Amino acid sequence: MQDIRDAxxxxxxxxQTYAALPLPATYRGVTVHKDExxxxExxxxxxxxxxxxxxxDDVPLxxxxxxxxxxxxxxSAINYNTVWTSIFEPVSTFGFLERYGRTSEYAKRHDLPYHVVGSDLAGVVLRTGPGVRKWKxxxxxxxxxxxxxxxxxDGHNDTMLDPQQRIWGFETNFGGLAELAIVKTNQLMPKPAHxxxxEAASPGLVNSTAYRQLISRNGAGMKLGDxxxxxxxxxxxxxxxTQMALAGGATPVCxxxxxxxxxxCRSLGAELVIDRNxxxxxxxxxxxxxxxxxWKRFGARIRELTGGKDPDIVFEHPGRETFGASTYVARKGGTIVTCASTSGYMHEYDNRYLWMNLKRVIGSHFANYREAWEANxxxxxxxxxxTLSKTYAMEEVGQAAYxxxxxxxxxxxxxxxxxxxAGLGVTDQEKRARHLEAINRFRNT
Structure with a gap:
């Protein structure tokens, strides 16, 4: 691994340099164990x-x-799916690996007594498998x-609808919280040089998820003035x-x-902020x-901030704790778009406010390759x-997930x-200098 790092x-x-580098028999990765x-309980x-x-752990390549x-x-970076994996909720991810392993000879590699986790990475391609043309x-x-x-x-109009769609590093093995990772080449995108x-590793999952959920026609389809x-x-x-709403001419209520x-949020440029605690x-x-x-008090507060407007779009992900309020406060004909349930999966809401006010609930899950590419x-x-705030060593990953x-x-x-x-990998310093304040906005917060 030292030769790879040095290169x-x-x-x-x-x-030629990278194709000639010898590959190690093992590498270090962040894992959960099937026997745990x-x-x-x-x-x-x-x-x-x-x-x-x-x-x-040291795991075989x-x-x-x-x-x-x-x-x-x-x-790499921590996402909430790594938290779910680490606490074995709502189910153990080893069930995902077992089911995937039954689908093909190559998929059998993923069904192991350990799971190398992580759904983000920034790095350098070392090898490509047979049939790869685009990446070197x-x-x-x-x-x-x-x-x-x-x-x-089913997957050829929107790859998120493919029956065999999975989230790498959560529903598959060999994830990004490791020294090496295996991905399909249609997961790769260019690293931003600045x-x-x-920093480059941190946006992947959340930026793409937010893009589909808020901007894409597959999600809420946000427009100017929303x-x-x-x-x-x-x-x-x-x-x-919040950044996308501001960049797209919408008004975020944070x-x-x-x-x-x-x-x-105010440092991002948002003017309307509610501290719910x-x-x-x-x-x-x-x-x-x-x-x-x-719900009504919350809706009144939103209207107070917006000059009487209810939300055209509610960007939902807490789930059970907030979903009833979200359904209530969305405007007549508005959209509640949800991509997660970090406070609980069993949502409850008063359906009268949905059907009688012609509101829509849209489920949004990650993003297809085109959406992820556009977000990147x-x-x-x-x-x-x-929006990177803190960086940990791999040995501290438990604390990061905590x-x-x-x-x-x-x-x-x-x-x-x-x-x-930290601080390595920049190859366009001029471009970085133009955006440095924004890049550092979340640090030391």
Missing amino acids: ILSGDRTE VDLF GLETRDKDPRRSLHV PELAPGEALVAVMA PGEEVVAHCLSVELEDA LTWE VVLVWGASGGLGSYA VVSSPDKADI AEGYRFWSDPTTQDPRE DLVNRGLIHP DVHRNLHQGKVGVLTLAPE
Whole structure:
């Protein structure tokens, strides 16, 4: 691994150099173990600690399949799917690997007693499998996390509808929280040259998810002038949704949980911010009963900020805790678009406010390759910026996931894998200088 690291740090990107590098028999990766799936049995979700279940192990390097690339990973990032994996909720990811392993000879590689996790990366291509034309060893890349087979007709209009669609590093093995990773080459995208490795690794999953959810015709299809309610507006997903709303001429109403998070949203350019803890919103009067009076109070607060307008779009991802309020506050004919349920999957809402007011609920899950490519291009062009707040060493990944699990973070949390330190990997310093303030906005928050 040291030879690979040295080659990358040298700046040499010739195909011959990387094609000639010997590959190690093993590499270090962040794993969960199949024999620990009952580790947290009997504990509440909040009390399950990723620091106990995430390990850094030496694992064998798998065979490369046709259409795949082996990438030397310089940095990765924490997403909520890694938290779910680490606490074995809502199900153990080993069920995903077992089912995938039954689909083909190459898929059998994924069904292992350990799961190398992680759905983001920035790094350099080392090898490509048979049949690969577009990508070569030595190219600097980031990866989106859609793994898709495309053998069924359903996937050819929108690859997210493919029956064999999976999220790499969550529903497949050999993920990005590792020194090496295996991806399909149609997951690869160019690394933005003005970003460090850890900055470039951090947008992938959340930026693409927010793009489809908010901008794409497959999601809410946001337009100029829309009022967009963004839950968790300083977090991993919300920070990108807030940037997109502002860049697209919409008006974000940012919902956060602390004054520091409110300040972050204002620094992005958002003017309308609700600190729901400071204003005391309690949408549930007890664990089984919602309080519609709080929905109404929340809706009145939104109208107060917007000059009487209700949200055209509600950018939903907390799930159970907020979904009733989201359905209520969306304008007549408005859209609630949801991509996650970090506070619980069993949503409850008053359907009268949906059907009688002609509102729509849209489910949105990650993004297809085109959407991910467009989202990455926004970063490359400096229209959207990373929201990286803190970077950990790979040995500290349990703490990084714990911080995300307990909502102790802002924006995105990065993890260095092969990169020996933060701040490396920039090849366009002039472009970086033009955007440096925006790139650093979430740091030390």
